[in-house]
Amino acid sequence: MQIPRKTGLIIIAALIIAAIIYGFLPKPVSVETVNIKKGYMKVDIEEEGRTRVMNRFIVSAPVAGYALRINLNVGDLVNKGDAITQLEPLRSNVLDPRNRAAAEASIKAAKANALAAKADSEFAQKELDRTKALYKDGLVSEEKLDAANAEALGRGAALRSSEFSVEVAQYELEAADTALKYSTALETGEQMEKVMIKSPVSGYVLKVNHESEGVVQGGEALVEIGDPKMLEVEVDVLSADAVRIRPGTPVLFERWGGESPLKGKVRVVEPTGFTKISALGVEEQRVLVISDIISPPEEWKALGDGYRVEAGFILWEAEGVLQVPSSALFRYDDGWAVFVMKGKKALLRKVDLGRRNGLSAQVISGLIEGDTVITHPDSSIKNGTSVTSY
Template identity: 30%
Template sequence: MQLAQSGATEAEIASAQAELIAALGQEGSTQEIYDKLLECFTFEIPGGGDTEICPGFGPPEERTRFNLEAAKANVVAAQAKLDALLAGPDADAVGIAQASLAAANARLKAAQANHDLLLKGSSEDQIAAAEANLAQAEANLEALLDGPTTAQVVAAETAVEQARISLLRAINDLEEATLLAPFSGVVTAVNVNEGEVANGILVEMYDPNSLEVVLDVDEVDIGRISIGQPAAITLETWPDVEIMGEIASIAPEAIGDASALVVYQVFLSLGQTELPVLAGMTADADLLTADEEEVLLVPNAAINADRRSGTYTVNLVTIDENGDQQIEEVEVVIGLRDGRFTQVTDGLVEGDQILVGDNLPVFRFGEDEPPDEGFEGDSRRPQGGPPFGG
């Protein structure tokens, strides 16, 4: 009679409450994810203007909207179930439950009486049938009085776990739909439009406070430079302004260029400057690798390099006994060099006349306005380091 009076057991009410809490949690988390997907971001475009990107629009938004509608429906169903259990049965339901219980008790008493009667003089088949009826009646009565079964509890626990997995999946979808820059900087390009499926590089940007100058350095010179070495940098936009920097890194692998020379990329950090430096500007840099005084210098254009043999030559001009000019290719050993001159440590002496390229006439170093075609070696101090302009 207790079941008929109360309507639902405590276990059934607790199970319904758990279902409602899980449904409300699922609705709240899905709503939060859906709101995030509706957010849009505005990026400035170089040259003026801006563009707006809504990365959550498209399939992610549609899928999450469907999940949100389903979660709301689950809340309504769970609330209705709990309300029904808490309200208890109406008068008719109580009467029916009481009648069912009375009928069950009556069937139990009848089965018991029949069983007692059969034990006194019934056959074995009649006794077995009566015992079966009695067992069924007892089972029916226990089912009415017992709470939820283990299977029902397992089913409820499974539903909670499925809701948890759905929440984790929705959170992961939100994280994958959110684009975060790895550092603060200036956006230079946006490679995706609203509604498109994201793939590859979406946004290009750079940090104006960490610009670098990239130089191509000949393999002949790479051995004389090192990380941390100072450099004087000039930009073609402001050629008269010198910016100090230093070597930040050296590429471990060489690259080739159109002239078949082997060069290495060297990266210089750009020092502090008030100039509005922009990415992509052309820069030159001077690196001082060593400082020598009173050395023999020749123009860089006068040096002929043989990369395969690793030797260097110049065209030496002499006068024979008949007063005619003779040109002889002479091997030399070079030392330091800068953007204009190369030091010759062996193969020439001060006063020798050489050709610059294949042009004549020769000239002597130090004349007021010497022609560009020729040069005569002289001793002076080299200016700066090798030409590592970008």
């Protein structure tokens, strides 16, 4: 049956009108979405730092004299009492005997600190042993065990540091005795023997300050000795960030060259700051934060003095946190809001936020797990806008 000509024209006209109307209808906006979920979240401060030997000792000339060549290279192992060089004293001014009294006071203070550190270390070790037993019986958490282990490691490092200080103070006392002896010889006109300068501690040569033979002044640095196995990490942070960091704050050291991050703990936040010019030429107030590495030494044995690390000071962390990407948030009525995708519509939703770390924010209210939010919303998206996810 043929369609009447008039009817056919009407149908064609209707189709054309429908096509025109459809063409002018607003098309759904293509958007990127993400599902809200719970997970681990942390708030941290990230800065670049460097390692340094914890106990660095500078061997210096006790008196002015003519020093022989130092036949040591950086990295050489020296033991306590090994000869560094010989020094032929020059005629100089009489030295003050009060230096010896000061050295005696230093060694007494160092020994007292060593006794206190030993007691702290023994107590921490006992606490660790007790915690291990409780953990074995299922009475304490793994976090408690890790904390006790970290405390024992930290106290052990403090003990070794204080013992090193005793050795240094003993060397300073011997240096004062040497200086006093040779100054007395100058007064009486006695023949002066050469001074044998020995290493006060066992360790590795970190720097040779005066390699060639020649005249040196009293107190001039000759070599630097330390143990690269005893490292700490210094990081300069903005003063505004330093006030949020406390001794004991956990640290994660990343991008140091190893396969996995290293754990650490803040020991000292220095009380004074300094001015530093940033790469952009802006003056910044910075503060040094000193941290200990508490991961097992075998994990970071390749680290040395002056190596670069990236430190993340963990101010807060928690599991099972409902969080939303920062890219989905925007300001709305003095608060925060997101666009939730329901069906094919974008619906505006106000949210209350908790902790933020730059990448995501903790959701207190306004969203539930499984909600789909639009990230990077532009000005074309309004409440009720048709959207499609790509």
